[in-house]
Amino acid sequence: MSGQQTVHEAAGDWLQRLDDSELSEADIQRWLEWFTEADAHRRAFEELRQLRARLRATPASWRIEMRRKLNLQAPPATRWWTPPRRWALAAGVAVAVLAGLWWRGPHPGGETLYVAAADRHRVVRLDDGSTAALGAGAVLAVSYSGERRSLDVRRGEAYFEVRRDPGRPFMVWAGGVRVTAIGTAFNVLHNSRQVTVTVTEGVVWVDSVPGNGQVVGSPLVASSGETHLAVGQRLVVPLATAADAAPAANADGLSVWHNGRADFINAPLHEVLRVVNQRADTPLDIGDPRVAYLTYSGTIMQAHLDEWIASLPQVYAVRTVPLNDGRLALVMRAQ
Amino acid sequence: MRSKEPCTQAGHQSAPEQSGDEHRTAVKTLFREHNRALVSFLLARLSSEQEARDVAQEAYVRLLQLDSPGTIGFLRGYLFRIAANLSVDRVRIRAVRERTMEVFDEFSEVEMVEGQAMTHQEFEQACEALNELAPRCREAFVRHVVEGYSTPEVARELRVDERTVRKYVTRALVHCRARLRGSGR
Structure with missing residues (x-):
């Protein structure tokens, strides 16, 4: 390094080197020595880091404006800072296995049962390359044969990303409702009161709908008891056995909003969204159980709810899917 | 909801109890002295505060689980190495937080005030x-x-x-x- 470096220049260099994924141990050691050596080092580093983070977090429109103001050519390609999360899913599963957080047990009749623990979700990679993300407490039975892929959401919520295989339909049962897909993504929520099917990609067929199923969204393309659901559509099937315990009543009585703001510390996103939806023009739904357990800490300003919602894909590896009833569903971004 | 595993604090019966306690203390010291650096380190590599927090916690949990604890110097290097690896994976596991919290009560109070959005x-x-x-x-x-x-x-x-x-x-x-x-x- 050149002779006279100011503290801030050194801080800027470090900041960039830490970004390098191939950071060596010796580098970490040297950085740590530098960082702890003087308060001024720490301050300079933090100052630059925050400035960088704030610049990174500017709205997309500003970034375009910046290029114009700086007389720079249009950006090479539209793209935003996407964290490489190619391995995140696999790693999550691997760690879950190591931690013994869930189990997989072979079952009679070639059926495999997947159970997600009561307090966490679980991602299952199925033999055909499809994935199922199970919400906390969900139970999924899987049995594959040469002709079909049969799955049963016995309880809870499961989000499926289906590997395309026209010769082997992917059939998901939930409380007497059957959803058939070839290659698509959809969510099935099976609780004591109802089964809800939400499609976030492609099309699914729903049949043997007991009672009076209701499609939310644009008119359904139905023929002979079969319902087609396309992206953004949702089918709600109330279950006959509705005499169960009342669902945990909305704890809405305790509003988290206070003077137009709501504070959260390590709150699961499903809780945060419930609060946000009390005030948002466009309600946000959990479209994928993995989203429900992302954690959020921070303050949400009612006056800036739209910006907050728009920022979610930058903070988490999620994307929003517009549903036809005007709501938005949040799902994890594909790997 | 938590404490399905009562093993965290109440391990009176096991033999390596002594060294386990020492290890725990060492990790606590490390936390006290280096948490700020660790969080800065992670924030420089990750896009969000939440991720940095998650990774830091996971790194401590792994450190606690070490079979053969070493010196503080070794642990410190190891802590940052784990954190660096984790930040590459961006593994976020919410579950570990609960276990961590028992050891690092202060964690929730660590100030990680991020600058406000740019005007x-x-x-x-x-x-x-x-x-x-x-x-x-x-x-x-x-x-x-x-x-x-x-x-x-x-x-x-x-x-x-x-x-x-x-x-x-x-x-x-x-x-x-x-x-x-x-x-x-």
């Missing part, structure tokens, strides 16, 4: 500051910091080596900071 006025000042720099320096900065291209990508685009890109980016960042400092924050 448009500050943004304009930053643009003015950048305009005082050479075009290539500006370009490198905008691509890397604002648009999120990696250093190698920017180097390839601008046909310079990575060290030069880093130099440009540092220069621009330091310059912006100096110009923004006068007003506001």
Whole structure:
């Protein structure tokens, strides 16, 4: 390094080197020595880091404006800072296995049962390359044969990303409702009161709908008891056995909003969204159980709810899917 | 909801209890003395505060689970190595938090105040500051910091080596900071 470096220049260099994924141990050691050596080092580093983070977090429109103001050519390609999360899913599963957080047990009749623990979700990679993300407490039975892929959401919520295989339909049962897909993504929520099917990609067929199923969204393309659901559509099937315990009543009585703001510390996103939806023009739904357990800490300003919602894909590896009833569903971004 | 595993604090029966306690204390010391550095380190690598927090906690949990604890010096290196690896994976596991919390009560109080969102006025000042720099320096900065291209990508685009890109980016960042400092924050 050149002779006279100011503290801030050194801080800027470090900041960039830490970004390098191939950071060596010796580098970490040297950085740590530098960082702890003087308060001024720490301050300079933090100052630059925050400035960088704030610049990174500017709205997309500003970034375009910046290029114009700086007389720079249009950006090479539209793209935003996407964290490489190619391995995140696999790693999550691997760690879950190591931690013994869930189990997989072979079952009679070639059926495999997947159970997600009561307090966490679980991602299952199925033999055909499809994935199922199970919400906390969900139970999924899987049995594959040469002709079909049969799955049963016995309880809870499961989000499926289906590997395309026209010769082997992917059939998901939930409380007497059957959803058939070839290659698509959809969510099935099976609780004591109802089964809800939400499609976030492609099309699914729903049949043997007991009672009076209701499609939310644009008119359904139905023929002979079969319902087609396309992206953004949702089918709600109330279950006959509705005499169960009342669902945990909305704890809405305790509003988290206070003077137009709501504070959260390590709150699961499903809780945060419930609060946000009390005030948002466009309600946000959990479209994928993995989203429900992302954690959020921070303050949400009612006056800036739209910006907050728009920022979610930058903070988490999620994307929003517009549903036809005007709501938005949040799902994890594909790997 | 928690405490399905009562094993965390109440391990009276096991033989390696002594060293386990010592290890725990060592990790606590490490936490006290280096948590700030660890969080800064992670924040420099990750996009969000939450992720940094998650990774830091996971790193401590792994440290606690070490079979053969070592000296503080070793543990410190190991802690940062785990954190660096985890930040590459961005593994976020909410479950570990609960276990961690018992050992690091202070964790929730660690201040990690992130700057507020940039105002448009500050943004304009930053643009003015950048305009005082050479075009290539500006370009490198905008691509890397604002648009999120990696250093190698920017180097390839601008046909310079990575060290030069880093130099440009540092220069621009330091310059912006100096110009923004006068007003506001």
